[in-house]
Amino acid sequence: MTDQNTHRLQPHRRYNPLTGEWLLLSPHRTQRPWQGKTEDAPMVQITEYDSKCYLCPGNVRMGGQQNAEYPGTYVFDNDFKALTDCEQPYSEDEDGLFRSESTDGTCRVICFSRKHNVTLAEMDEADLLPVIDVWKEQMTELSEKYRWVQIFENKGEIMGCSNPHPHGQIWASDYIPEEPYKEDLSQKAYLEQHGKNLLVEYLAREKDKQERIVAENTEWLCVVPYWATWPFEVLLAPLRPTLRLQDLDDAQQKGLAAIMKELLVKYDNLFSTSFPYSMGWHGAPANGENNDHWQLHAHYYPPLLRSADIKKFMVGYEMLGCPQRDILPEQAAELLRNQSTTHFRMKRQ
Known part of the structure; x- marks a missing residue:
């Protein structure tokens, strides 16, 4: 950290403009920058086809329906x-x-x-x-x-x-769930107040700062957001204004495949494990309204904290007060950014 950013090493709060919520950061609890403890997870051998799997081609699912002999997706x-x-x-x-x-x-x-x-x-x-x-x-x-x-x-x-x-x-x-509803209100309010698209402006600022970028190409930017709650949470979004997934053009789609591959390999390489997460896409709702305040984006929320088997739990203060984290988003971004783009399983072969 530079001298001008020493305040970040003290307990402080950060604001999430997408949801209008705050979180607590306590970086003093890790006085020395964490280098990333890696523990090789057991290499579980999984076959290409499992006759007992409800999702494999041709198999009968739990409800009695049979899967097609599908060749791909x-x-x-x-x-x-x-x-x-x-x-x-x-x-x-x-x-x-x-x-x-x-x-x-x-x-x-x-x-x-x-x-x-x-x-x-x-x-x-x-x-x-x-x-x-x-x-x-x-x-x-x-x-x-x-x-x-x-x-x-x-x-x-x-x-x-x-x-x-x-x-x-x-x-x-037929309704907009709570998380995208909060994002809808916040993005609309930001456009009305500043005359700019919240996420498009945020991505431009992140490119200028170069502090929290995990991966980027000509079409997409992947960052650990300034307001990240989970240790290795990332925000993935197109650099050009784009309302919805179905609006992606060929160049954006190819760029998305490339940056998804890079991010997910870096995730797996961080702790030499098949990195768990919940992810999802948020874009403009199908409400028949002007949604120019929206920008398409994906959230990745991984639970792992310091190794392949140490999880971050949202308990106590997080459940009763507000989310809290120890590792700075800037540190998490650096750890992910420095991971190899060659999958660890390929290195072991």
């Missing part, structure tokens, strides 16, 4: 949907104390690859393009009926993912 309706179209709409409100309403929605599953043992980090860059194509197609189709389409991935058992076959999910709803 595959989408199907979730057999146990968290959202369904309501048959009997209703609304209740007792003085704001007992309030509920029905919802319409649907849920789908995306298998990224037919291979049971290959995560996005280990897929070739060219094989990530069809995944992005499917994301765009699903967003386009579901946005015709639903106001919000949430594409996300929970990777790793530690994130509640019980099936190791590489897959993501889509939940579409």
